[in-house]
Amino acid sequence: xxSFALVNTLAGFLIVTSQSVILAKTSKSAAKFYSxxxxxxxxxxxxLARLQGAHExxxxxxxxxxxxxxxxxxxxxxxxxxxVDPNLEAESILPPAASVALxxxxxxxxxxxxxxxxxxxxxxxxxALAISLAHFFLGLVCIVTQRNILKQVFGxxxxxxxxxxxxxxxxxxxxxxxxxxxxTDAIFAVVVMGVLGTQIFRxxxxxxxxxxxxxxx
Amino acid sequence: MLPDLPHxxxxxxxxxxxxxxxxxxxxxxxxxxxxxxxxxxxxxxxxYRDIVKLMQRxxxxxxxxxxxxxxxPMLVMAVLLVIATGTPIFTLAPPIHVMGDLVxxxxxxxxxxxxLSLSGIDSGSSFAGIGASRELTxxxxxxxxxxxxxxxxALLAGSTDEGAIATAIANGHMQSAGAAVLAGLAFAFGVYxxxxxxxxxxxxxxxxLQEGPLTEYSGPSLAxxxxxxxxxxxxVVGWFVGLFLPFGASADLSIDGVFNGALAFALxxxxxFAIVGVLxxxxxxxxxxxTPRHSWAGVGVASLAFVFxxxxx
Numbered sequence: 042x043x044s045f046a047l048v049n050t051l052a053g054f055l056i057v058t059s060q061s062v063i064l065a066k067t068s069k070s071a072a073k074f075y076s077x078x079x080x081x082x083x084x085x086x087x088x089l090a091r092l093q094g095a096h097e098x099x100x101x102x103x104x105x106x107x108x109x110x111x112x113x114x115x116x117x118x119x120x121x122x123x124x125v126d127p128n129l130e131a132e133s134i135l136p137p138a139a140s141v142a143l144x145x146x147x148x149x150x151x152x153x154x155x156x157x158x159x160x161x162x163x164x165x166x167x168x169a170l171a172i173s174l175a176h177f178f179l180g181l182v183c184i185v186t187q188r189n190i191l192k193q194v195f196g197x198x199x200x201x202x203x204x205x206x207x208x209x210x211x212x213x214x215x216x217x218x219x220x221x222x223x224x225t226d227a228i229f230a231v232v233v234m235g236v237l238g239t240q241i242f243r244x245x246x247x248x249x250x251x252x253x254x255x256x257x258x
Numbered sequence: 259m260l261p262d263l264p265h266x267x268x269x270x271x272x273x274x275x276x277x278x279x280x281x282x283x284x285x286x287x288x289x290x291x292x293x294x295x296x297x298x299x300x301x302x303x304x305x306y307r308d309i310v311k312l313m314q315r316x317x318x319x320x321x322x323x324x325x326x327x328x329x330x331p332m333l334v335m336a337v338l339l340v341i342a343t344g345t346p347i348f349t350l351a352p353p354i355h356v357m358g359d360l361v362x363x364x365x366x367x368x369x370x371x372x373x374l375s376l377s378g379i380d381s382g383s384s385f386a387g388i389g390a391s392r393e394l395t396x397x398x399x400x401x402x403x404x405x406x407x408x409x410x411x412a413l414l415a416g417s418t419d420e421g422a423i424a425t426a427i428a429n430g431h432m433q434s435a436g437a438a439v440l441a442g443l444a445f446a447f448g449v450y451x452x453x454x455x456x457x458x459x460x461x462x463x464x465x466x467l468q469e470g471p472l473t474e475y476s477g478p479s480l481a482x483x484x485x486x487x488x489x490x491x492x493x494v495v496g497w498f499v500g501l502f503l504p505f506g507a508s509a510d511l512s513i514d515g516v517f518n519g520a521l522a523f524a525l526x527x528x529x530x531f532a533i534v535g536v537l538x539x540x541x542x543x544x545x546x547x548x549t550p551r552h553s554w555a556g557v558g559v560a561s562l563a564f565v566f567x568x569x570x571x
Contacts, residue, residue: 046435053436053571056562136551141558145565152569168571 045092045165051085052169052206055176059199060144063183064137068121068191072114075198079109082202085169086209095213101220105205108224113198113231120235121191126248135186144179151175160211170210176203189248190241194234201227261354264511269343269353275520276342276492277485281305283531284488287455290535305488312481320474322382330377331475331482337370338489344420347496348519349508350428351421358420360408363497364401367452370490371397378471389470392546396451396459399553404448406560410441410567411501424504436571440563442502447556449498453491455538458549492527499526 058078065071083102090098133140152171160167180200184193205223208215242248261269285305292299319328344357344366352358371393378390412418414433415426425431432438451458475483500507506522508515544552 049571050434050436053434053440053566053569057440060562136554138551138554138558141555141562145558145562148562148565148569168569171569172571 045169048085048088048092048166049168049172051081051088052172055081055085055202055206056144056148056172056179059176059179059183059202060141062195062199063133063140063179063187063192068124068189068195069118071192071195072117072121075117075195076110076114078199078202079105079113082206083110085206089166089209089213093213097215097217097220098209098213100217101209104217104221104224108228109202113228116228116231116235117194120232120239121194124191124238124242124248126189126242126246133186133192134188140182140186143182144175147178147182148172148175151178166210170207173203173206173210176200176206179203188250190238190250190253191248193250194231194238197230197234198227201230265353265355268349268511268516271516272348272353273339273342276347276496277339277489279524280485280488280492281309283492283527284484286528286531287491287535287538290532291539294536294539305484309481309485312476312484313478315477317477317479320381320383323474324380326373326380327377327474328479330373330380331479331486333373334370335482335486335489337366337373338486338493341366341493342489345493345497346421346424346500346504346507347523348516349511350424350504352419355419355421360412360418360420360423363420364405364408367490367494368397368401370486374471378473381471381474383474386470386473389473393471396549399550400448400451400556403444403553403556403560404452406557407441407444407448407563408501410437410560410563411445413564413567414438414441420501423501424507425509427502428504428507428509434567434570437563437566438502440559440566442498444556444560444563445502446498447559449494450534450537451553451556452494453534454487455534457538457541457544458552495527495530496523499523499530 055078058074058081061074062071062078065074083106086098086102086105089095090102135143148171151174152168155167155171155174158167158170160170177200180196180198180203183196183199185196187193187196201223208219208223212219238248241253245252247253282302282305285300285302288300288304289302340357341363343354344352344359345363346352346358375390375394378386378393381387411423411427414437415423415431417423427438453459472480472483500523503526506519506526508519
């Protein structure tokens with residue numbers, strides 16, 4: 042039942058959930074999709090740990106569950122739930138269809154890049170590595186194309202999830218300390234960005250990234 | 259290669275059973291709608307009564323109409339019955355093998371739609387003509403999604419034969435499960451649009467622009483068309499269930515197996531039509547010029563499924 046194909050399939054659904062985060066109408070639903078995505082990531086860690094006998098990955102998945110599935114979405118819901126900008130009607134500069142097509146193109150591109158990379162473990166997880174790379178770029182796409190500054194925070198989180206998966210695939214036996222570093226890093230970043238977002242909203246009464254060109258306050 | 263007797267019998271049984279059950283499907287949709295509106299509504303068998311009533315009425319043709327207008331109801335019904343003999347619904351293998359091909363199925367539906375639209379123009383009514391052009395526009399918008407998602411399924415199974423795809427999914431012999439699930443989702447969206455339900459379409463609203471081609475029909479022709487549209491709804495759901503949810507379908511031609519397959523299909527169809535009923539009554543109609551946005555998103559999901567197939571996830 043457990044196989045590298047399962048890792049690849051779960052990784053594929055990371056792309057689907059990240060599209061849901063990007064296309065979500067409200068920050069609240071985006072936070073829920075992010076939580077779902079992190080749950081998928083934890084599942085990937087568990088399967089990888091079982092397949093490769095990497096005991097560090099069990100610890101990783103436990104800390105990732107606590108920080109990314111539970112804590113980060115809670116922080117996001119708490120900070121972002123109150124911040125709603127009614128004047129920001131178009132969230133993205135891309136229509137949904139173009140966004141999905143772009144993600145498909147990014148996945149293909151990353152797969153071509155990854156074909157030349159030799160993995161330390163099994164070569165069967167190359168698709169998953171391609172997906173993790175693509176996921177990083179999707180986070181970048183989210184930051185570039187979204188006008189809502191809160192959505193740009195989600196873009197950062199998507200990038201972070203992508204790099205987390207890359208690390209798990211390339212260095213499954215990396216010490217726990219590295220992983221803790223990454224996870225706490227994300228929490229602090231989101232808290233800082235949440236505080237910044239709240240301040241910006243209080244001062245300028247907008248969440249539109251294009252409106253943030255003047256110094257104020 | 260001619261089909262043998264058991265396959266012909268299965269094809270006949272499947273087409274007859276679906277034809278007989280079709281008004282039940284549209285009646286169920288009306289019951290659901292009435293319940294969600296908190297009103298009494300018609301009974302489950304109302305559409306049978308409607309068809310019988312219309313069959314006894316006089317046939318009236320518009321003076322400007324030609325042979326296409328007169329032949330269309332029978333043509334559409336015939337095409338749909340042909341599809342009913344080819345789609346693997348009760349069994350994993352299509353009843354008549356040569357009819358169970360993806361490309362053939364897609365274009366048989368397109369043929370039915372073509373005659374439906376042509377008759378709208380042929381009726382001589384400008385209202386019906388505009389309705390016909392809308393019907394075709396929706397068809398053009400949804401076709402890429404259906405084609406692309408079905409091609410992904412065909413690539414995964416290694417054959418455009420619907421039986422091969424159904425067997426591969428039923429046995430879990432898909433190289434990449436992610437691509438299969440995404441293709442199934444995209445195809446489900448295409449099927450939903452084909453059903454002619456809100457928010458995109460209203461198959462029963464022949465007084466409205468959206469279902470314009472039916473405006474000028476009356477009597478037995480209208481009865482036949484209403485029946486055909488209900489059959490089409492049953493068939494497209496059967497198409498989706500047969501390809502992407504073939505669990506419970508019979509692997510052989512034994513009588514027990516086929517009846518169990520039919521029962522399994524009835525259960526799956528009931529669940530799907532209940533979901534469709536809730537969905538279509540809970541949304542407002544999308545303005546016609548915004549429909550492409552939704553359909554292009556469907557194409558995006560289908561192309562993502564194709565990419566998943568290429569990458570192998």
